[in-house]
Amino acid sequence: MSAINVRRDVKDSFYRYKMPRLVAKVEGKGNGIKTVIPNMTDIARALSRPSSYPTKFFGCVLGAQTTCDDKNERYIVTGEHDAERLQTILDSFISKFVLCSSCQNPETDIIIKGNDIWMDCKACGARNMADMRHKLATYILKNPPAQAVKKQRRQHQELQDDDDMNGSDDDLITQRINKEAAGLKLESKLAQEGWSEDTSEAAVAQRMKELNVKSGSFGNGDDDDEEGENKYEQFGEWLEKEEAPSDEDIIAKAEELGVFGKYKSVQVLMQCIFDASVVAQIPKRTKLLRKFVKDDEKHQKAVLGGIERLVGNEYKDTLLKKMPNILMGLYEADIIGDDVFIKWGEKPSKRYVDKEVSKEIKKAAKPFLEWLENASEEEESD
CATH class of the missing domain: 1.25.40.180 (Serine Threonine Protein Phosphatase 5, Tetratricopeptide repeat)
Structure with a gap:
């Protein structure tokens, strides 16, 4: 799986911030057709954001239903969408909810203050407000990173307990622990209820x-x-x-x-x-x-x-x-x-x-x- 620059407008091959190139897999036919993003977890880890955030962003832009199954690491956007189109939309997500607007560096953390979303840059020290007009802002406010972390830990423990009971190998458990340490966050209750940008x-x-x-x-x-x-x-x-x-x-x-x-x-x-x-x-x-x-x-x-x-x-x-x-x-x-x-x-x-x-x-x-x-x-x- 090839790695690309987090900022695709930067052509420097030595640019330090990399992420996997997005992979899109179309499944189903007719009204049941859908696009699965099998490497969304890896992409989200590279961006230090929950996997649900970019997935929901796709739904907002495309006017499509989305599904986030964090336990099985399966992220779906309804409809048929090619990888390049999704990659371009991901560029927009990165611009709005990852990059520091002062130095254009992706080393930012999301901070919720009241009804505002701020991005705290570890590179330059600036703190800038995210695009609050975007529909994703509402989702983030209702699903802040701190709550997602707590839920991830709880679900991770449930997964670990199940793996112990079923005799799963230690590599899988270690992999999940490493992903948790990398800052991945699981879906909240609102997402499980099917939050999406419906166009009906x-x-x-x-x-x-x-x-x-x-x-x-x-x-x-x-x-x-x-x-x-x-x-x-x-x-x-x-x-x-x-x-x-x-x-x-x-x-x-x-x-x-x-x-x-x-x-x-x-x-x-x-x-x-x-x-x-x-x-x-x-x-x-x-x-x-x-x-x-x-x-x-x-x-x-x-x-x-x-x-x-x-x-x-x-x-x-x-x-x-x-x-x-x-x-x-x-x-x-x-x-x-x-x-x-x-x-x-x-x-x-x-x-x-x-x-x-x-x-x-x-x-x-x-x-x-x-x-x-x-x-x-x-x-x-x-």
């Missing part, structure tokens, strides 16, 4: 409900028909699945679905293209926002509504205290008018989030709103 109509509806872009989230409007709502759901689902889409790609998709220029598409956009790093991301997306957000109150309020959902429903612990910075970023980008900001901050609303959450958000935004009101009064005086 019901599953898509549930994911969009979690994203808060279902029809009931928008309120009434001039483009509020059922067919239109499905288009917004499709737009949100596409944004969630795409990896770093360009401004041109996003606009093209919105035009294709017929939602470009609609205020509801603005709310979906705000929730999907930003994450916990929204303060730094706004300047990079200013041109895109200016194309989506028309010069009217409805569109600009949709921007603030999307921010309320992003902060209140997804990154409250991280972003609540950064509300003044977020609003200042939108102000400096000239996306929202002064009067819209001030009107939005006058009282909490349950239009986008729970009323109590809205109250917290607008309280956190008070320093910016007071500054804006004073600046407006001075301008009028001049």
Whole structure:
């Protein structure tokens, strides 16, 4: 089995970080066809990650069911998938959940703090947040490495007891102990219940409900028909699945679905293209926002509504205290008018989030709103 660089973009044959080349074996026929990855355990060990993490990542990207049988070291993705395609997806997993974003070194450990996933680099000492927008982030939060280790030890002991009773040779036991020492972690209860990225109509509806872009989230409007709502759901689902889409790609998709220029598409956009790093991301997306957000109150309020959902429903612990910075970023980008900001901050609303959450958000935004009101009064005086 050939070894390749963990970072395949590095062509140096003396690059110290290696992993096995992914092997894919297609089994079954018709609706029962599936792709088995027989060396997933070895790959995961090289990356210092549980085998379930990259397996579930494949399911997220491909929209396929996955099965993780750690006891038998059998990892499956439903459907027929060739090794090169899976290897390319694995590159994306490595980029998002293994490499240090500061030094691009794979010597990182996953640390869970609150509702955030951090990658602690042993090479340069940096600690950077993982991509919290990706569906795998939810899985990792519910299945942190520490819990997986405890379960692995328990299951390993069960396996060892069974092997002792059945007279299995010592080599197998030694092999499993060595793998445990290497940091491999077994699947959690959620995975055993069949967690996956299902693409059925019901599953898509549930994911969009979690994203808060279902029809009931928008309120009434001039483009509020059922067919239109499905288009917004499709737009949100596409944004969630795409990896770093360009401004041109996003606009093209919105035009294709017929939602470009609609205020509801603005709310979906705000929730999907930003994450916990929204303060730094706004300047990079200013041109895109200016194309989506028309010069009217409805569109600009949709921007603030999307921010309320992003902060209140997804990154409250991280972003609540950064509300003044977020609003200042939108102000400096000239996306929202002064009067819209001030009107939005006058009282909490349950239009986008729970009323109590809205109250917290607008309280956190008070320093910016007071500054804006004073600046407006001075301008009028001049």
